[in-house]
Amino acid sequence: MAASSEPWWRGAVIYQIYPRSYQDTNGDGVGDLPGITHRLEHIAGLGAEAVWISPFFRSPMKDFGYDVSDYCDVDPVFGTLQDFDRLLARAHELGLKVIIDQVYAHTSDAHDWFTESRASRTGPKSDWYVWRDPKPDGTPPNNWQSVFGGPGWTWDARRGQYFMHNFLSSQPQLNLHNPAVQDALLETARFWLDRGVDGFRLDAINFAMFDPDFRDNPAWPAEGRKITRPFDLQRTVHNQSHADIPLFLERVRALADGYGAVFTVAEVAGPDPLAEMRAFTAEGRLSSAYSFDFLYAQSLSPRRVTRAQMNWAGPLSEGWAAWAFSNHDAPRCISRWCPPGGDLQRSAKLTNALLLCLRGNPILYQGEELGLPQAEIAFEDLQDPEAIANWPMTLGRDGARTPMPWDSGAPMAGFTSGKPWLPVGQGHAALAVSEQAGAAGSVLEFTRRMIALRMASPALRLGEVTCEPLNEDVVLIRRVHEGEDLACLFNLSDRAAELPEALLAGYEELISNASDALRGNVLSGLSVWVGRRQQQE
Incomplete structure (x- = not known):
């Protein structure tokens, strides 16, 4: 390249x-x-x-x-x-x-920063994590939930507050x-x-x-x-x-x-x-x-x-x-x-x-x-x-x-x-x-x-892109860069698909995933075909 x-x-x-x-x-x-x-x-x-x-x-x-x-x-x-x-x-x-x-x-709650933060409400790292008092009834400060299930808050008796976590309770939220x-x-x-x-x-x-x-x-x-x-x-x-x-x-x-x-x-x-x-x-x-x-x-x-x-x-x-x-x-x-x-x-x-x-x-x-x-x-x-x-x-x-x-x-x-x-x-x-x-x-x-092929092709690595569904199964991706024009066809189903007659005029095959990928204007199921032509002036 x-x-x-x-x-x-x-x-x-x-x-x-x-x-x-x-x-x-x-x-x-x-x-x-x-x-x-x-x-x-x-x-x-x-x-x-x-x-x-x-x-x-x-x-x-x-x-x-x-x-x-x-x-x-x-x-x-x-x-x-x-x-x-x-x-x-x-x-x-x-x-x-x-x-x-x-x-x-x-x-982690095993990080030294968290150990220091949970030790005191007034220490140097007291607000390096997200701490909140409970609601008057003792429940968490709000309704936020953890990705892994359950409330996004865990009670910490050392500090007498809840700390926030978006994931595991052992993954306290940093206060960025x-x-x-x-x-x-x-x-x-x-x-x-x-x-x-x-x-x-x-x-x-x-x-x-x-x-x-x-x-x-x-x-x-x-x-x-x-x-x-x-x-x-x-x-x-x-x-x-x-x-x-x-x-x-x-x-x-x-x-x-x-x-x-x-x-x-x-x-x-x-x-x-x-x-x-x-x-x-x-x-x-x-x-x-x-x-x-x-x-x-x-x-x-x-x-x-x-x-x-x-x-x-x-x-x-x-x-x-x-x-x-x-x-x-x-x-x-x-x-x-x-x-x-x-x-x-x-x-x-x-x-x-x-x-x-x-x-x-x-x-x-x-x-x-x-x-x-x-x-x-x-x-x-x-x-x-x-x-x-x-x-x-x-x-x-x-x-x-x-x-x-x-x-x-x-x-x-x-x-x-x-x-x-x-x-x-x-x-x-x-x-x-x-x-x-x-x-x-x-x-x-x-x-x-x-x-x-990608390494050798400026169009694949850096080129402009257009993407078009040809039907419910086939997508055409075109990559163009400095005179190089690539057509990349993908049949995402296991059914053969007929392509428009003139779609690949002037393109020469660079790679396909099977010998029967493209036959005439029929793209086999689960097939990829990539071809190149010189970009027209």
Whole structure:
């Protein structure tokens, strides 16, 4: 690809690693930083340009690392700071950038900051967290609910007040309205930037600030919606999404800019996140943001693809999107989107290609390059606190967090020599890297080819985009940049679809996911076809 004046991250392919489940090197059944270092060549060989590593900081692990007790140290289950430094050095040797999570909305209740805050109503950190007196009848200060179920307030007898938490009660809410808290968080970011990290993913950042008047959230009627927790019955307009969050993000950006082209991406959850995403990625704020347009969608349609993509089809000044179809929190996409009885591996090629043809930053979750389906986890094997609390209504996140299969012939598919913290997914060993590497027609080799095409194509990486549903099954994405014109066709159903006769006139095939993908003007079910023509003058 020709040199570009854009920063390295613009359009880069990012590979997400969930460290507990990637590679264990000491036999304790939990993946670790040396394991990631050992497997970086796999990621570089895939063609990804950056890795995002989910939390590995010190933590009681009640929410598996998203409950941080020390932002500036590595939890012993994952290794040491020196292990991280070796990982970073090896990644940079291989040309990979390293992005790490930052959890700014809350800490663990085991963090020293919280210990000091709960000790006194007048101490230096007394208002670093969100404390409120009870109502006269002893009930919580307002009606806010926790994402994981139950009230968003827990009584603390030491201080004689309730503290707020949007997630587990062991994840007390930080008070980012306090400039001292912001300063402290920025110093922890500086710690990692000084070590050489290349970017941050900001976890649940729209939960970072709240209504300081503590008004009740309005009700959201249950009609027509699946309700599994009290949180689903509220419009969460007061416990999150405060208008001052973008001002804090300007401080994050100012810090990052002092270290060069640092990538910053926000996770933005919610039923209507677009306005927040635009505010978070406006000039002088974050590099990118991603929402849950696809992460929890139970079906994939041309209309959904078009709506999501065309929200981010304008000038760079409106922001730059990132895209994820699966991650450590969401069920794997092919298990949600492949039609009943459909070919899962053909579907995996289709979804990987679609992800890589969108304008923005594609985030490929570990195992997507292998076409791993969602694993079924028995109740007795569950680890996810949300799943355990709400079983069987919410099956939780464990089925997307099972160990990465490396070697089909090794115990535990090569993930560990011990007992894995979660069982290896059913059928996953047969999809291991050892089975797919070098195998013509495998999901892994197709994904490598697709990433190589994206890397070689300025249109796919940086180009303008238009997106059009051709019918209820087929979506056409066109990418255009400096004379390069690509047509990307996706049949999201298992039915063959007839295309307009002149649609592909002048286009030559670059890649497809099957030899029968396109026959004349008929696009086979679960097929992708990408072609190029020289842009007409």
